[in-house]
Structures are given as structure tokens and as C-alpha cells.
Amino acid sequence: MSTTVVEREAYNVRQLVAASHENILTSKKLIIVFVSMSVALMISSIDLTGVTIAVPYMAKDLDAYSSISWVGTSSLISTTVFMVLFGRFSDIFSRKYTMIFAMVMLAFFDLACALAQTPTQLYVFRALCGMGNGGITTLSMVIVSDVVTLEQRGFYQGILGAFFGIGSAIGPFIASAYINHSSWRKFYFTLFPICLSSTLILIKYVPYTRPQHSMKEKLLNLDYLGFFTSSVAIIFLLIPISGGGSTFPWTSAFTISMIVIGGVFFLIFLLVEHRVSKLPLIPLRLFNESFSLTSILLHNFFFGICYYGIQYYYPYYFEVVRGYTPMETSCFLLAFVLPQTLTSICSGQLISRTKHYGFVIWIGYTLWMIAMGLLSLWGLNTKKGVTIIIMVINGLGSGFIFQPTLIAAQAHSLKRDRATVISTRNVLRTFGGSISLAISATILANTFAENLNATGSKYFSKTEIEVLKTMIYTKPDLSKYTSTQALYLKEIYMLGIKRIFYVWMACMAYCFITNMPIKDRGLQPIDEKK
Template sequence: MDEKVEVAVSVSSDNKKLKDEGIQVADTLANSHENTLSKQKLLVVFSAMSVSLFLSFVDQTAITVALPYIAEELDAENTISWAGTASLISTTMFMVLFGRFSDIFSRKYVLIGCLLVLAVFDLACGFAQTPYQLFIFRGFCGIGNGGVTSLTMVIVSDIVTLKERGKYQGILGSFVGLGNALGPILASAFISHLSWRKFYYMMFPIGILAAAIIFWLVPFTRPQMTLKEKLAKIDYLGFFFSSVAIIFILIPVSGGGTYYSWSSPLVISFLVIGGVSGMMFFFVEKKIAFLPMIPLNLFSTRMSLTCLLLQNFFFGMCYFGHVYYYPYFFQIVRRYSAIKASVHLLALVLPQSTTSVICGQVISRTGHYIYVVWYGYIAWTLGVCLLCLWGPDANQAKIIIPLILNGSGVGAIFQPTLVAAQAQSFKRDRATVISARNVLRSFGGAVGLAVASTIIANSFSKHLSLGGDLFTSSEIIGLKSQVYSSLSLDSYSKDQSEFLIEAYMSSLKNVFYFWMGSISLCLVSNVVVRDRGLEPLDEQSAEHKTL
């Protein structure tokens, strides 16, 4: 008995020693990248980060208005939603890696690599000849976008103190909004006058130029380790199990109920494999990984931090849903052209950019973030609820006001919650906090898009089944495959056209109800968040560290 106790104590001691060594290495890695710059150098580097983030969001949002045209050209009316889902799956899968990867290697060269991946596969999208080629290429674009989104925010966190970070992250958030604004407008201009393919041809040289700008302007930081030491510190097991879990969970969630039955052996086996892999990932991160990609202590250090991180999953469901389904409303239900739909989206993205800058200033000047976050969730929740006023004949006020509220809510949440999360964690975790936060947001976005796609397809199919007196059975079967197409109504009677528009709108409203529940959870959960100022845990008093 005594020998067993001694062995248990020895193992516990060894585990604690290993954990302490891991924390020391994490501190060393994080400190090697800390590089507070002079005002002049800061503005130069910050400008390069802003350009990179802007380019990433132009790419992410441009496809939203192009989907009906791409679907028609590639004969993918029934599967085109996978273009968005594939991108988000790969983004989520690799975002798990980027935070710790950038700690171990150079932030600068990981960012350059991601920009090059984005540029090359944007070009490949322009050459895609089949839907499956497009989905694969968009998946690789998702890897590049995930890296750019994470690394720009990590580098800004390296070069700016936490007290000033609200201001700069707020400005960075405004470039997210500007990218969201310009992406659809650029894509619709290419669609109207050239081709959606030409848009992706254009993105290639711009991506190469952005990588060159980063190479010349951003300082090079790295830990003083040999390549062998760096490779030994990568959490290979964690990345493997997280990747399997994400892929095997999101694929059936994306296709269940539409492409295959929820009770099919394929769906069940995928979900089981994904669930087991997810549990293995948590075990590896907790017990095995020397430098876990997502330290699980982020979710146990403070209730406020846990809540701030988990909120990202639910607002990711809404945020990415807005990006893809607002254009759907304008183009499919309101019958707007791509350019007119893009102009209407300015009512969403311009308030987002403006609010992001204002809220960043408020956080830096007051030293607190809680009021900004409360405002964001209240405005966003109200805006989503008002989407129920939308319809084929809704006046412009009923359309624009919800967009403005949603945009201002996103602007007050997107970057301010990042500053809040970093204020609730240790300095050494600043990169992994960003990684965890972005992973949860992207994972929520992927799940949200998958659920929304299933809701749209099933609701549309159910509504069509009620149109037996207006359409033949063969016509109904054909229409079910047109759920994501900008269907020409010229060949239909007035009653048939009105029925189809109502089918699209009623399907979309079911998605709005789903968003209401998601964003309301974020609003209610914000009650437990405690604002203790803009200091990382390392610099807070013992009393504040426990709250």
C-alpha cells in the first residue's frame, strides 16, 4: 500500500514539474515576441496588419454575393453552401494550431505563409471547373484566412500594451468592417461587367503584394531555439485529434437532413468518431501536451474568461450567418442585383467599422470594457429580433434599421471581447487566447452555417410540398434543387411567383429565429463577466485574480 502511495506521489510530482516547465517555456516563447515599438514604427507595422486583415475579409465576404452565379455556372445549385462550409471547416481546424505555432516559430513568416496560401488558392478558385474543385480550393483559402485573422491580432498584441490595445484593436476591427463592405461590392462589379472568375484572378497579385509588404515592414521576432527544439514542442497529437474531431463533426452536421438522413450509418459513425476524437483532444491537452495548443486552464482560470470565450461560439453562429444570408435575402427574396444587394449591406458594415473605432477609444480612455460589451450584445439582440419585420414587400426603413443595429452590435463585440479576454488571462497566453477565441468563433460559424443551410433546405422543401395545386410533382422536385439559385420568375404566373418568394422568405425567417436564440444566450451570459480593468492576470492584485 505504501509503495502505491509513493508511486502516485512520484507521478503527481513529475506531472507538476512537467507542467511548471511548460509554463516557463510558454513565458519564454511569449516574451521573445513582445516588442513594444515607437510611435512611428508602430504605425507602419499596424498599417501592414490592417491591410492584411482587410484583404482577408474582402476574400471571405466577396463570395457571398457570387454564390448564386457560381452555382449556376458550375451546376451546383443544391450544394453551393459547401463553399462557405468548407472554408470555415479548414479555418477552424488550423486556427487551433496558429496561436501556439506562432509562439514557437516566427509570427512574421507564419503570416507571410498564410498570405501566400490565400493568394495561390484564390487564383485556383478562378480556374475551378467543378463544384468539388471550388470547395477544395475554398478550403485552402480558409486556412490562409484563418492564419491572417489570428496572426494580425497576435502581432498587434505583441507591439501594443494592453491599456492601448483597445484603441488599436478597435481600428483593426474597422478594417474588418471595410473588408466586409468592399468585398461584396468588388465581387458584384466583376460579376456585372466581367466574371466572378476575374475577381479571384485579381486577388492573386494583391495577396502576393500584401506578403511582400509584411516581409519588408514587419520586424522579425523568434525564440532562441534550434529548429529541432522547435519541432519537438509542437503538439502533434493535439492537432491530429482536434482536426479529426472538427472534420468528422462538421461534415455530418452540414449535410444531415439534406444530403443524407440523420439516422444513416455514415452520419452516426462520423459523429461517434468526431466525439471520441474531441474527448481525446481534451485528454491530450490536459495530460500529455508539453505546450498545449489551447491550454484548458483558459477555461478554469476565471469564470469571466470562460464566459467570454464560450460566447464566441454563439456569436460566431450569427456573425457568419449574417455574412452569407443577408445577401441571400436581397438577391433571392427581394430580387436585387448583386451590386444593389452589396450597396444595402453598407448599412451593416459601415456602422460596424464606425462603432469598432469608437468603442476601442472608449476602452482605452476609460480602462474598462464591460459597458461596450453590454451595448454590443443589446444592440445585436435587438437588431436580430427586428429581422422578423423583413419580407418581400417590407419598406426600406424596416430593412435598414435592423442592419444598422446589427452592424453597431458587431462592432462593439468583435474586437472589444478580444481585449476583454486578454485582460482576464496571463500575458504568456495572449496568442493562445486569440487562437482559442477565433477557433470557437469559426467553429460556431461553421456549425451555424450548417444548421442554417439545413433549416433553409428543409423549410423550403416543406413549403413547396404545400404547392400541389400550383405546380406539378416534377416541377416541385426540380424547384427543391433551386433553393440557393436566383430563380428567374418570368416563366411563372403571378400566384406561382408569390408562392415561391414566400417559400424563400418563410425558410429564411426560421433561420432568424435560430439566430435570436444564439445571440440571446450571449446577452444573458454576459451577466457573469466582471470587468477588473486593462491589466493581465500577471499584473493584477491577488484579490482580482480570483474573480
């Protein structure tokens, strides 16, 4: 079959799939559906952010001091891999039932996390939770895009972002309360019934839409080869990145072979998406639509590195370096989350009223870049007021970026590609997060080990040094050490965190600079513009 025929068939499939889900609702029905999506996204956010507070305590409980970074990395890997697949499932089967499946999956594997008895079990269950979170994150946005026009989306996507922010604020507090009074496991026991209850709302109120295909046609349209090659590529690349230099040497046969295999499968994935799949997971043609769309999509990868890193390493700074309790750390995180929630709502209002998104995104990148630069002021004894001001600026900036960049991406793409653009944008953002956690874990572990090997003998015995190397991600009990030893440990923890901050600064500088040529063409898809 010629390339032209394949492309024509793929085009017809995309047109039919996209048209079958468009379902602009009346105001009353829209509010019900929108509230359902907002609650689902908030629950997903609670699950994602609650774990960031609990990491040191999970490590201690499961004796997983050297590998606990995988509690976050495993979740984001599976979110990345399955996010686009859920988008395709919803295209081929049904938005409604795919969303319900994602919610049920999150509920039961949250319960499994609560019952985990070994580090491996916890990482596997968090990975499966990541699958559910990937579906919820993508489909909540896709369903809202189905039921409102692009001109209305700024307003509604802004509120969706606000609910995500509310969940980000609630999650750490719930986890902190359980850690202080019981166990981190209770956090997951609590999420189980909440997820199931929310699923009942989806069953009752979300409209059912699907393409009129036979089951055979649906199954044939799935991009099996793309899913397999992308999964192998991501897993084989992230394992050596996250453990290189600490768990195993960079020059070892294992590290090199994993990177080579991952790289080869990534190239195969690109070939499959470009030449083979009728409904590719990530249509590479999106990157040929325009420079603006390509830049917007790539920005999501780079600010994903910053955002997901913040979710894990702001708490790490407060708990490990500053010695605050989980509840105190949760209070500090409000300085980031509440401004983010506020500007998410304001950005949606501004875009809906002005019919433009460019100036909103510019404000966001400017504030976020300033905040990343100011992180260089953080240290062992930084005043609380300075710390809070930097986090507020950071939160304000991120709120002006998350949903507005989605609106911008849809405005620079074809109407039929709205679900694909959302899932592609989300998968690039979470893939950036996966890379971020893997690289950050490597930076932190290598910095810690490097300094202990170089100067640790002045303060600790060889046996103590080896023990300390296995406790990088744990909140240390500094009362066991002398004041000099405790200060030394805090200094090398801080050095590792500072190096992570430099990565974030570079990523945000890239976003700021490459945002300059992007054109604001208003709130109509490119195929509806006159």
C-alpha cells in the same frame, strides 16, 4: 513522467515562447507595422465577404445547386482547424514568416479558385484559402498585441476592426461589379496580385522575433495529436450536420456513424489538450482561470454563429427573396458594415480613454439583441427603410462587440497567454461560424423540401418539384413561373430564412444573459494587477 513534471515543463515552454515575442515598438515603427497588419486583415475580409454575393452565380456556373453551401462551410472549417495551428507556428517559429506564409497561401489559392472547373475543386481551394485567412486573422491581432501594451490595445484593435469592416464593405462591391460585367472568377484573379503585393510590405517592415530553440525542439513542441483529433472531430461532425435531412437521412448509417466518430474524436481531443500536449492548441486551463474568461470565450462561439450567418444569409435574403441585383445587395450591406466600422473605432477609443470595456460590451449586446428581435419584421415586402434601420442597429452592436471582447479576454488572462487567448477566441468564433453555416444550410434545405413535399403539388408537377429541390441556393428566375408560383416560392424561401433568424435570436439572448456576471477589472493582465 509525472503530471507535475509535465505541467512544469509546459509552463516553462509557454513562458519562454511568450517572452520571446514581446517587442514594444517606437511610434514610427509601430505605425508602419500596424498599417501592414490592417491592410492584410482588410484583404482577408475582402476574400471572406466577396464570396457571399457570388454564391448563387457559382452554383449556376458549376452546376452545384444542391452543394454550393460548402463554398462557405469548407472555408470556415479549415479556418477553424488551422487558426490555432498558425498561432502555434508563430509562437515556435516566427510571427513574421508565418504571417507571410498565410498571405502567400491566400494569394495562390485565390488564383486556384478562379481556375476551378468543378464544385469539388472550388470547395477544396476555398478550404485552402480558409487556412490562409485563419493565419492572417489570428496573426494580425497577435502581432499588434506583441508591439503595444494592453492599455493601448483598445485603440489599435478598434482600428483593426475598422479595416476588417472596410474590407467587408469593399468585397461585395468588387464581386458584384465582376458578376454584373464579367464573371465571379475575375474577383479571385484580382485578389491574387493584391495579396502578393501586400506580402512585400510584410517582408520589409514587420519585425522578426522567435524563440531561441533548436529546430528539433520547435518540432517536438507542436501539438500534432491535438491537430489531428480536432480536425477529424470538426469535419466528421459538420458533414452530417450540414447535409442531414436533405442530402442524407438523419437516421441513416452514414449520418449516425459520422456523428459518433466525430464525437469520439472530440473527447480524445479534450483529453490530449488536458493531459498530453506541452503547447496545446486550445489550453483547457483557460476555462478554469475564471468564470468571466470562460464566459467571454464562449460568447465568441455564439456571436460567431450570428455574425457568419449574417454574412451569407443577409445577401441570400436580398438576392433570392427580394430579387435585388448583386450591386443593390452590396449597397444594402453597407447599412450593416459602415456602422460596424464606426463603432469598432469608437469602442477602441472609449476603452483606451476610460480604461474599461464592460459598458462598451453591454451596449453592443443590447443593440445586437434588439436587432435580432427586429428581424422578425422582415418579410417579402418589408419597406427598405425598416430593413436598413434593423441592419444599422445590428452593425452598431457588432462593432461594440468584436474587438472589445478580445480586450476583455486578455484582461482576464495571464500576460504570457496573450497569443493563445487570441487564437482560442478566434477559433471559437469561426467554429461557431462553421456550425452556423452547416445548421443554416440544413434548416433552409429541409424547410424548402418539407414545404414542397407538403403543398408544392398545388403549384408544380412532380418533376418540377424535384428540380426545385436541387436549386435551394440559386437565385431563381421567377419570370419562368406564374405570379402565384413565384409568390409561393418566395414564401417558403422566407420561411426557411425566418427559422435561421430564430437560431440567431437564441444565441444573442444567451450572450446577453450570461454577460451579466462578467466583471470589468480594467486593462491589466491578471498577473500584473496589484
